[in-house]
Amino acid sequence: MSAYVSALDLFSIGVGPSSSHTVGPMRAATAFVTGLAERGELSRVAALRVVLCGSLGATGIGHGTPDAVVAGLVGLDPRTCDPGRLPGGWEKLGDGTPVDLLGEHRITLTSSDVRLAPLTHLPGHPNGMRFTALDAAGTTISEVVSYSVGGGFVLTADELAAAAADEAAQVAAELAGEAIDPATEPTGVPYPFANAAELLATCERHGLTIAEAAWANETALRPAVEVGAGLDTIWQAMSACVDAGLQREGVLPGRLKVRRRARAQRERLEAAQAQGVDTTIEWLQAFAMAVNEENADGRRVVTAPTNGAAGIIPAVGRHVLRTRPELADAGRAETAMRTYLLTAAAIGALYKRNASISGAEAGCQGEVGSACSMAAAGVCAVLGGTPAQVENAAEIAMEHNLGLTCDPVGGLVQVPCIERNAIAACTAVSAARLALQGDGSHVVSLDTVIETMRQTGVDMSTKYKETSTGGLAVNVVEC
Structure with a gap:
């Protein structure tokens, strides 16, 4: 059974106009640079590339997706940030603007570093995005594919694959007559339910x-x-x-x-x-x-x-x-x-x-x-x-x-x-x-x-x- 979905997660305070095309990409961008920082790699980053694929690319302009990505890279939180800081952030990058990743490591970003690719479809979900961090020599430090799966929820490609594997295992168990009683399954809550x-x-x-x-x-x-x-x-x-x-x-x-x-x-x-x-x-x-x-x-x-x-x-x-x-x-x-x-x-x-x-x-x-x-x-x-x-x-x-x-x-x-x-x-x-x-x-x-x-x-x-x-x-x- 999938993990319990809390009301405090399903209902999240954020900014408009879209949970999947604004809030999700914003969170994904912050998660990417936070991961770099936690691994001690942030100081090595000289350039970033972000590709917004499928639906994110198709309606990203109208949904403010590139602006949200830029806001996420500097560490803005959709729950607490001033919504007025998002609009125009991408266009202002132009041919090169200094940006402080997480507010602590400065690099130069251009508007072309955040690219819309509506005809590129990543396999996990229509709302896919690829983040790539490069060092001064142009060598890739880290590359992560993330998916904005709706409601502001974000999963990396690995997390999405793991969730799909768990779901497939449960279906196989049910077909084999081995379904687990939800009352006994360890989910961390007293009253789990799958349906x-x-x-x-x-x-x-x-x-x-x-x-x-x-x-x-x-x-x-x-x-x-x-x-x-x-x-x-x-x-x-x-x-x-x-x-x-x-x-x-x-x-x-x-x-x-x-x-x-x-x-x-x-x-x-x-x-x-x-x-x-x-x-x-x-x-x-x-x-x-x-x-x-x-x-x-x-x-x-x-x-x-x-x-x-x-x-x-x-x-x-x-x-x-x-x-x-x-x-x-x-x-x-x-x-x-x-x-x-x-x-x-x-x-x-x-x-x-x-x-x-x-x-x-x-x-x-x-x-x-x-x-x-x-x-x-x-x-x-x-x-x-x-x-x-x-x-x-x-x-x-x-x-x-x-x-x-x-x-x-x-x-x-x-x-x-x-x-x-x-x-x-x-x-x-x-x-x-x-x-x-x-x-x-x-x-x-x-x-x-x-x-x-x-x-x-x-x-x-x-x-x-x-x-x-x-x-x-x-x-x-x-x-």
Whole structure:
């Protein structure tokens, strides 16, 4: 069984516009130079070469990938850095600019040292990148291939191969009738699960909700105080992003010249609300658009489980707090949002483990679809749903996102991404409400839908998977 995916890892505070194309490459660049430093090789480095392959090369400009790589090389952390330091960092290199690797070893970098190679496809994942460090004689000191596998997670080629080998060994054991009982497998947590069926069985066997099982797992890895504070910080960052997006106005970066709309929506909704008009759904949509406008602007967001889908979980959470008077008390709201995030993360871990949360690998069903499913599960739990109803809500939400393509116009996380988050937030709430009308029993299981999503992603043409070579990306005339 793969290692447990913590909610504090799945939800990570970072910068826009993309977890896989901005945050991941930034982390990979920092990891590469950190490795050089740890081996005592950093002082020998005279030059660096970075090649951004496949999807990273195809939409890297619109996603700010070269800027993110430069920021990572100097040691900026996406969780804490000033987002304003990233834009333009690559172009400013020009024909040669001094750069301090990790802030301590100076070399000269040119913009051509970070190269986009959209037609070069590395074998492990569509989001591949190669880092090469050279000494003064031009001899290679170190070369590492890394993959940004979605949600800001990064694996080296060796780590990816090891994970694939472990997965193959488990499949072989299962085919031979040697499957390991998840309750006895050493994973470091008391309630391990590899799929939704195991998660539901664990909850039934121990009389737990999904959030309670997730809390027990989290607190087996970290002190309870740290887990609680971490979840609260994540929700506060999500909520702050909603508020910032509702206040800010202007034009988003890039040649599309997309105007922000969330602030104007807020003003119209406040006026309509004062007149007694029901604006519940419109507020939900405005919350989601506010976050994704912040993301498109390269500002602080929470990967949930990706940046391209970052608006759905915050929007649905704010919707619940806004529409449930019993959650007006700060203490009850805090408890509700912990339940919401823990449940959503447990479902998100299933997508990450058994399919993909990478748009370059699975299309937008892997990003917006996964986030919609996670939000549906979370809100169903907060509204009192049983584990079976929560699983049903997650299944309904993904079932109606199957086949969703990732075809960002201009390679920018703007059209159709911003509106897509607003629609998916509505779908998540509808899925939860529908599931709550039943007893949790249904024909298609969540595991079946996740496997279907995986297969659909494999079959989907590459031009519909974050390469901007198909769909809306080529059928919309850019002005």
